[in-house]
Amino acid sequence: MGLALSACTPAEVPVAVRIANAAPAVSVTARGETTPVGTTNADAADDPAIWRNASDPAASLIVGTDKKAGVYVYGLDGKVRDFSDAGRVNNVDLRDQVVINGAPGILVAASDRNDLARAKLALFRLDPATAKLTPLGTIDAGVGEAYGVCFYRDATALYAFMVVKDGTINQVAIDASGTVPTGKIVRSLKLATQSEGCAADERTGRLYVAEEDVGLWRFDAAVTGSTTPVKIAAADNRNIVADAEGVAIAPVGEKDGYVIVSSQGDNAYVLYRLSDDSYVGRFRIVDGAIGGSEETDGIDLMLGDFGPAYPGGLFIAQDGHNAAAAQNFKLVAWGDIEKALGLQ
Known part of the structure; x- marks a missing residue:
């Protein structure tokens, strides 16, 4: 069996075998899900981002991409509140309290791959009252196909890390304060092969990136920081079963917490401790009152009050096999x- 499996790529190995060979994972069930994306019979839903309404948690919003069509906005009830026909956009992130055209607001960035030779950032303003997206335009983010994107804000500027399909990571300084947003690539990082998911910890100034067939890395997120990556975990088909995909952060205290990566090959999610990169555990989203999730691409997580349905915070995972319906996002x-992991 070992010889047979070694000759196969992870995708060629049956899921049941991948799960059997992987490290144990605890089970959780989803408490909610979004309406399926509009593109049917295709790998379409991809990446979510969460905006928490601090004054009214029930009015919080979810932004999610249909990478064949555009960007959705959902309520916590999973219903579609808005859709922006942005074409081929892959990953998405957002930041609140960004100066947009002279006033603070919620800035949304999606990795725009409409031009496969030139990566762009598609920018939007999200209105929390109406849940509507207003397109602000696109800015250049480097050569190659746009894949992953995540925001990072330091004391002086807002940046978007654009993860290009070949593993190049461009750090783009963004200024949305004027009539038209502008951007400038201020630094480039590099992983050797195809990469996508990323998340930045603004407390510690660290960037986390998933290299799909290789594993999880971290970089110094500061513009003047080292460009040398530090490997946190390998896609060893034990803890991370390739592909390593979405990345999210659960901050705890001033410097600790967890980084979570989607272990797409065996339908699981893996936690590592932020303070020392140590392995913490794995979980799966299994069938319950709402279906589970499989072959997850993007994930997001935000701690805090989201109402009684989501104690502790909200974790969202793209579901690559949503029964007979189009793909959607599961809420946990x-x-x-x-x-389930004994972290409480």
Whole structure:
């Protein structure tokens, strides 16, 4: 069996075999899900981002991409609140309290791959009252096909890390304060092969990136920082079963917490401790009152009050096999994940 499996790529090995060979994973169930994306019979839903309404948690919003068509906005009830026909956009992230055209607001960035030879950032303003997206235009983010994107904000500027399909990571300084947003590539990082998911920890100034067939890395996110990556974990088909995909962060205290990566090959999610990169555990989203999730691409996580349905915070995972329907996103209470992994 070992010789047979070694000759196969992860995708060629049956899922049941991948799960059997992987490290144990605890089970949780989703408490909610979004309406399926509009593109049917295709790998379409890809990446979510969460905006938490601090004054009214029930009015929080989810932004998610249909990478064949555009960007959706959902309520916590999973219903579609808006759709922007942006074409081929892959990953998405957002930041609140960004100066947009002279006033603070919620800035959304999606990795725009409409031109496969030239990566761009598609920018939008999200109105929290109406849940509507207003397109602000695109800015250049380097040569190659746009894949992953995540925001990072330091004391002086807002940046977007654009992960190009070949493993190049361009750090783009963004200024949305004028009539038309502008951007400038201020630094480039590099991983050797195809990469996508990323997340930045603004407390510690670290960037986390998933290299799909290789594993999880971290970089110094500061513009003047080292460009040398540090490997946190390998896609060893034990803890991370390739592909390593979406990345999210659960901050705890001033410097600790967890980085989570989607272990796409065996339908699981893996936690590593931020303070020392140590392995913490694995979980899966299994069938319950709502279906589970499989072959997840993008994930997002935000701690805090999202109302009684989501104690501890909200974890969202793209579901690559949503029964007979088109792909969608599954919503899980962070408190349920903590309890299952014994983190509480």
